[in-house]
Every structure is written in C-alpha cells, then in structure tokens.
Amino acid sequence: MTQATPPQGAYDLYDRYCHGQIDRRAFFDGLGRYAVGGLTVAGMAASLMPNYAKAQQVDPGDPSIATERYSFEAGGKTIEGLMAHPKRGDRFPAVLVVHENRGLNPYIEDVARRLAKSGYLALAPDALSPLGGYPGNDDDGRAMQRQRDRGEMLDEFATAARLLATHRKSTGKVGAVGFCFGGAVCNRLAIEVEELAASVPYYGGWPAVEDAEKVGCPLMIHLGGLDERVNAGWPPYEAALLSAGKEYSVHVYDGVNHGFHNDSTSRYAEEEAELSWRRTLAFFGTYLA
Template structure:
C-alpha cells in the first residue's frame, strides 16, 4: 500500500475532512466522497487512516513529565449537569502564584492532544486548567468520532457556563495569581470568544479558528483578543470581516493573524492539517501575549 504524504491529497480532501469532523456530512457520505480520490495507488482506507489523529505519535509533553504536577480536578456544573472535571497542570518549581490559562478543547471532548497543549502552556510558567465538557456524560470516550457524537448531546450554552465555572475555579485556586486568560481551538475558539463576551474580568482570550460571537455582544468584551485564522478555512473566516468591523467600531483591543496556505486545525499536530511553521509561530505569539497580559 502506498505511503501517503500530505501533498498527495488535494484541497478538496481536506475540505471534506473539515465537513466531516464538524458534522456537516456523516461518515458514510465522507467515505463515499473519498472514493473519488482513491487513485494512483491510494485507497479509501489508507486516506482515512492518514487523516485521522495520531495522538501517541505527536505528543510533545508526556503526562508523567517530572517538570509538571498534573491532576484531574472536579468542580460543580452550574447548570445542573452534575460534576465537571478538568486537567490541572502547573510547573513543579513554581515559587510564586502563577497566572492561569483555561484551555478549551475542540468539538469532541478533552482528548490527548488538548491535554498535551495544556501541559505545553504549563511549561511556559502558567497554571492551566483544561475542562472536559463530556464529563457529565462519562468523559472523553477514547475516540474522536464517539466524542463528537457525545458533545452534540450537550447544550452549547450549558457548556459555555461550565467553562466559565472553570474560569472561576482557576481564578480562586490557591496557586493562581487571579489573572486568568483562555485559549481554545475550533469549538474552543468559539467558546473563547463567548467567554470574552460573558466574563467581564477575563484578562485575555486567544481563539484559534473560532466562530464569532453575536455582533451585538461585542461591546461587552473587555479582554484583549489575539485571534488566529487559517487562510483556507472558508467556513470560519466567513464571519471574520463583520466581527473585525465591530471590534474596530467599539475600539476593542485585538490582534488578528491569518496564516497563509494553511487549513483549519493547523495547530493540531496529530493530523496532516498541521502546519509546523504556522503552528510554532501562532503558539509563540500566544505565549508572548499571555505573558504580557496576565503578568
């Protein structure tokens, strides 16, 4: 079987994958459409295997890294969903209280990649908390397909309130300075925008390719924003011009970067949508922004 390289697949395949992982098409339709691209030694199964995340191979910071203290912590869901749980991570040799970052997952629960991202941020000198919106339903189930199905069963506003409760939990944590920001990816990017609207004392928000809030809510934003977009991500980018116009009209503090030639999910190093140069630059900008805004 031919070994697939990123450049072997055209943009239509990545657009199909985006539609699939965001539930615009079901798995059967996705697989059927992939058959048109199974040429030149490629098979549908090999393309599918290539596109799906490979968490173990891409892990940058191991769960048992001895530079970090990581543990799962529960807190109350404010909307009656019972308990929520998240991964709390901070450097072992912290000394003083640390600024905090809420890390918000994609549309499939707290998978190993987002836990890895939370650990990466902690190594930069933050206390991070990565909640799992699926915990009231049993938690991330081990596969993204199942995770997406589960997350669709939850009400989006209830999940937003759960992430806001996570912010409150982290802000009051004895090892946190009280200065807390949020970073999120895809669904998490949308939640990051929504938290900027709904949390008046949020210190910073960094949405990665996240959906925009209602334009009427933009005046409520107090937190400075750092927004990352992928040039090829037509679905999310469609709403950006109006959002930017509203941010400007309301004199909000924001920076936005559109990374050329990359797809939605370019920061996620577990799939072939990953773009190393763009991901590293976006992450450096993110950490520098948090260090500036959170102190």
C-alpha cells in the same frame, strides 16, 4: 502527492465530517473521488484521522510539571478535567484550555502540559464529563458532545475561568485559549467573563456583531488561510470590534487548514503552529504578567 498529503478537497471533506455536516459513510464515499494517482481511500483516511501519539510534545511524567485530575461543580453537574502547573513555585498566571467539539482528547491534554512547561497554571475541563467523559475516540466524542446543550457547556467553561481567578495556585490573572468549538467559546468568554484578562481563539466561530461592544479583554485571533467556513464570518465581526474600539490582533496563516495547530493529523502545519504558539505565549506574557 503522497498518501500523507491528501488533496485539498479531501481536507475540505474531513472538515465537513468533523463538524457533523456529513456522516462517516458520506466521508468515506467522498474520499473515493480522490483515490487516483496512487492515493487510496484507506490511506487518505489514515492520514486525516488523528494519531494522538504524534501530539505528545510533553510527557505526562515530565519531572518539571505536576498534573492532577481536577473537578468542580457547575450548573448542578460535576465537571472533570486536567490541571497542570510547574512543579516549582507557589502561584502562577492561569490559562483555561477549551477543547474542540469532541471532548478532552490527548491533544488538548498535551496543550495544558505545554502551558505548564511555560510557567502557567492550566486547566482543561472536559465538557463530556456529565456523559462519562471523553470516550477514547473522536468519533464517539463528537457524537456525545452533540448531545450536550451549548449554553450549558459555555456556562461550565465560564465557571472554570472564574475558579482559576481564585485558585490557591493562581496569581488571579486568567487567560483562555481554545480551538475550533473552543475558539468559539473563547470568543464568548471574552464577552461574558469579566475576570478574563486575555483570550486566544483559534479558528472558532463568531459571536453576534452586536455583542462585540461587550468584549472585556484583548483578543489574539488565529485563522487558517484555507478555512473558508470560519473565515467567512470574520470581516463583519472585525468591523464590529473596530467600531467598538476593542483591542485585538488577528493572524491569518496562508495555505493552512482549519485545525492547523492540532499535531495529531495531517492538517497540522508545523511552522505556522509553532509561530502561532510563540505569539500566544508572548500575548499571555504581556497580559497575564
């Protein structure tokens, strides 16, 4: 065990902290239980907290892509975000990128650029726009996002998906990918946005089982094997999807935590994250072609 690899109990504690179940003081106090064998609270916290320098896989100035700040109106509010697409070409299949429960942080911006590098028109809106936008750190971002109405945020992402269907650089084929809160949004968008051709929820919460029959596009679901909180709701929702005859695939990655795709923290599992992303791109290649 090293400072860079806290015990599983510390990861579980961080998950509770990230999702508002405990406050910052309780998180640090809880880490004290694992400060043994050379591990320190400060070292574990530094490992668990995001370092966004690690998450930049595509340079913002990459000459093969174009990026711009994009805004649109939804529910009487102006929502801002990052749009990215290949520099060469006129029209591209489009993907909506839905952030976690802390606003449009650098990791999610990088995901949008990764999609652009792979040939997509990507839009990553910031649900914190009405409150001034992502504040530059995740703690404040989480606090801000809790101030927003969940239904309003869902409507804003649904508006963004529909805008992508008619955007001048879009082929009209639209998919969605989201993480944590964004995964839950992607599950809802598959029910509520008929323009959506494919949806990829990463470790997101589940709709009500009675809504499974309303799913209107194929799903590819990614789950961390250690993510008991999210995974507990999957069996009844899967049963509802099966009963309704819906098209879906699910990949459970053994031994990895919630947030395993996020390469800014030690929850990142490189092999599983890269495999899941290859699967995601192949899925979009099939359904957004």
